[in-house]
Amino acid sequence: SRTDPALATLKIGNSVLSLDSPARLFRSPVPRIKWRKLDGPQSSKWIGSEPLLQIQQAGFEDEGTYECEAENAKGRDTHQGRIIIHAQPDWLDVISDTEADIGSDLRWSCVASGKPRPTVRWLRDGQPLTSQNRIEVSGGELRFSKLVLEDSGMYQCVAENKHGTVYASAELTVQALAPDFRLNPVKRLIPAARSGKVIIPCQPRAAPKATVLWTKGTELLVNSSRVTITADGTLILQNISKSDEGKYTCFAENFMGKANSTGILSVRDATKITLAPSSADINVGENLTLQCHASHDPTMDLTFTWSLDDFPIDFDKSEGHYRRASAKEAIGDLSISNAQLRHSGRYTCTAQTVVDSASESATLTVRGPPGPPGGVVVRDIGDTSVQLSWSRGFDNHSPIARYLIEARTLLSNQWKQMRTNPVNIEGNAETAQVVNLIPWMDYEFRVLASNILGIGEPSLPSSKIRTKEAAPTVAPSGLGGGGGAPNELIITWTPTLRDYQHGEGFGYIVSFRRKGSQAWLRARVPHAESLHFVYRNESIAPYTPFEVKIRAYNRKGEGPESLTAIVYSAEEEPKAAPYRVIAKSVLSSEMDVSWEPVEQGEMTGVLLGYEIRYWKDGDKEEAADRVRTAGLVTSAHVTGLNPNTDYHVSVRAYNRAGTGPPSPATNVTTTRPPPKRPPGNISWTFSGSTVSIKWDPVVAKADESAVTGYKMLYRQDSHSAPTLYLASKSQIDIPIPEDFTHAFVQIRVTGPGGDGTPAEVHILRNSGTSMMVEDSGMRPAPHVVVVTTNSLLMVALISSLEL
Known part of the structure; x- marks a missing residue:
């Protein structure tokens, strides 16, 4: 272990500090390097790793002793050193421009941070400043005693260390002024309330501070039980009476000169509450008015304010709960609407003029439903x-x-x-x-x-x-089943909701047996989401009835069993075919089909209905169109056929297992289509209470069905229901009311192939009789023709649209 006096010295503010380990010089094998700070926690600003440690944005908190540890198969070694953080000066407290009175004292302070600790010196007008007579310089402090005019000037404090220098500047202005009331004279008219208190400031501009005296008229005022002159020259009068009215003068003087200012005190009647609010108890949602009346000096304006528990009431933000109940000057009643619990408290009414005020309080208790437990x-x-x-x-x-x-x-x-x-x-x-x-x-x-x-x-x-677990208490619902493949019994139920599972390990127990047998078979079906069980056995005949029951279980036990239900095994396709199938063309695109049903005894399942298959002559049966019926009906109406076409028709029974064998096919030929040409040359005449309508007969072409008559739809106006008239000839008389004005009429042919294309006319009548002829058959596109005579206005609309 070795210790160096320092690993690094860093000026604060550097972006990255790098520490290098002597382990960089180690030979093979390369050691594993670890860094730690011995006198503090590891910083989150450390980046990089062995053998170079880097610290981002190093600060004073990173100063300290660091150790690197190197270890490999040949041994372990450590190396220590210190990081010393330096910083250039930075101001913590500086001076600012100052105006001071002549003869007063002044203290200025400049405080700077930095490392090494910076020194502070002072300059006046750019020249060094040291302690002398009335001026004391002590590091970052500068003190003046009894300022004189010559002390005015520009001052600087300078903080410096080896990393830098910072400056702070301020101007000192020493003032010498005679008293002057021009900016702050005594108020000219001073109102005061009888028995109240008045405060009259005296604030002349003066340097040095002026000595102040007060007089009333020619009488010098001194402190007494009712008169107080404060240290700053303010005059306070208490328990004011009418005799206190008069002129009050403030005299101010210093060595520079003297001045005075006068105001007139006027005594007014005091403000009094004449009807105070009364405490009350109300219920939530009720309304209440708190009364507050006051008397005041008639020469002054009176205002009322209200507060709740000493907080002023803002009428604009009260959501409509508070409003002023009267516009009269001496009445300040407060109305509270739809009171809530938060409106309980101490209400204070204050009546106020510019000279005094009076207040009275009352307590409101709002009763309501209890608060939350x-x-x-x-x-x-x-x-x-x-x-x-x-x-x-x-x-x-x-x-x-x-x-x-x-x-x-x-x-x-x-x-x-x-x-x-x-x-x-x-x-x-x-x-x-x-x-x-x-x-x-x-x-x-x-x-x-x-x-x-x-x-x-x-x-x-x-x-x-x-809550704790328990065995199920409700049997599963929706027990049923059926269907499936041959030799299968399918049992279904409605999955049990989470509310009724009552515990972990939830599932179902299904019990079943052939109807009439004694022994029950049981099967466990795990998982609450399960909704069916399939039992397969070669011995199960088609459509065999089974008795079925179900119950739920969880890890705490089994629940109650459901009622027994009858479920049939899988069905088999019908074995028998319908017979005596008859197909009859009704219109050019429709036919009716009827048949004799299969016997229920021949079914191994539930008959769901019949399937009609029909195909054109020359087509294969596999391409047949199909129509299904439901239930036990034995006839069907088939539409969408081609006119004048030969069809083959067969019928099959079907159930859930599939479709049975076909009946012998029967043949049918659809009729030819009705004539396409609508009736033309429509004319009409009015005669008393009837209108007679005629048209040219329509003759069928060779590929169209015969015309057996005509259908006419007659409608008095666009909102009434139409009336159907049948005519065997190309003429018809229609009764009309006396006030007849107009009618809508549609005419078309009818025959074995159905109804043809209509012609539509709109009849208007003024008086008398007349006739209009329009060849609608020659004009297939809709159009309007207007013919006017001296007695009739007629509009004919020829349309190919059916109603």
Whole structure:
């Protein structure tokens, strides 16, 4: 072990200090280097590692003795040294510009930090300053005794060490002034209240400080029981009466000269509270007015202020609870609306003029629901109960009548009232048992107090606890099943919620047997999330009924068993096919299909319905379209067919296992489509209470179905329901009311292939009869034609849109 006098000397503020270890000179094997500070903790500013230690932003706290330790297979050695931190001067306290009175004393101080410790010297107007006569220089202090005008000047203090120098400058101004009241004269008119007190300052500008005398008129004032002249020249008069009115003059004098200033004291009537506020008790939410009336000198303005527990009331920030009740000058009543608990306290009314004030106080007590109980503690934790204790909160001036206990679980943020023992918790109680809890459940509890005025704020929640485990008490629900592959029995249930698991290791026990047999089979299904069990056995025939039961278990035991349910094993596809299938074309794109059902005795499962397959002649059955029915219906209406097309149709029964064999296929040909051309050349005439409408007959083309008649939709206006008229010919008479003004009419052909394209007209009538003809068949696009005669205005809208 060796010690050097110093490893490094650093000027503070350097960014990085580096320490090198002599171990750098070691030969192989290379030693392992460790650094430590012997006289203090290791700094977080250390960076780098062996053999070079670096310290970022080194400061005085890094000064001290450091040791490096080198160790390898051949031995161990240490090396010590010190780090010394230096710093240039930095001011801690400096002088500032100063104005001082002639003849007064002055002390200036300059304090600087640094290492080595800096020396401080003084300069006056750039020249060195040393102790002499009235001036004493002592390091960083400069003292003046009995300042003279010649002491004025620019002064500097200089702090320096070997790392640098800093300067601080200030100007000293020594003043010699005769007393002068121009800036601060005595107030010209001085009002004062009868029986009150008045303070009259005398503050002339003077250097040195002036001697002050007061007179009333020609009478020199001296200190007495009612008159006080303070050291700074202020005049105080107490218990003022009318006889104190008059002129008051302040005389000020120093060796530079003298001056005086006069004010006139006027005595006014004192302010008095004539109707003081009265103490009161109210309930939360009620309103109250605190009265405050005052008398005052009529020549002065009176203002009222209110405070609560010595804090002024800010009417603009009272959220509407406080307002002034009167605009009259001598009345300062305070109205309190919708009082809250925070409004309780001592209210002070102050009536004030510029010369005096008067105050009176009253206490307001606001009664309300209790405050929150405190310190809720849970103990004696069981599986369905806990013991709760708490401390009483504030009763808010109305006795606590009873307590309520609420709880919430990890599954819900909703607080719910809990059952307790005793059922009703009296207001003087501080403990109760909470019962009917869920085993193995996390709870928080809180307590609420109530009185005649309502239920108060709840306590803070208790710490979270978990009730102890217990065996399940509820059987799983939703027991059922069925379906699956051949030779399978599938049993299903609804997974049990966390509330009913009651402990770790939760699972299910399923019991089942063929209906009519004696022995039960049991299976354990672990995990609360499980929702089915599959039993496979080659001996299980299709659609065999089983009796099934289920119960829950956890590591504390088994729960109750559910009621027995009947569940069937997997079904088999239907073996029989429907028969007597009949398909009949209804319209050009629709057909009706009917059949005779399969017998239920031929089913090995539950019949869900029938599947109709239909395909065009020439197509394969695999490409058939399909329509399914539900239940036991034996007919179906099929749409979306192609007109004038041959189809093959077959029907199959289906259940959950699949689709059965097909019926023998039957054939059907859809009818030709209706004529595309709408009725044209529509005309109409009015005759009394009827309108007669005619049009050109529509003749079907070779690839269209025959026309068997016409359909007309008639609507009196755009909001009424249309009326359907059927016509075998191309003309129809429609009854109309006497006040008929207009109507909407649609006409289209009908036949075996369905309804054709409509033509639409809009009829308007003024009087008399007339006719308009429009060939709608020649104009497929919608358009409007307007024809005006001397007796009728008609608008015909020809449209290809169906209603």
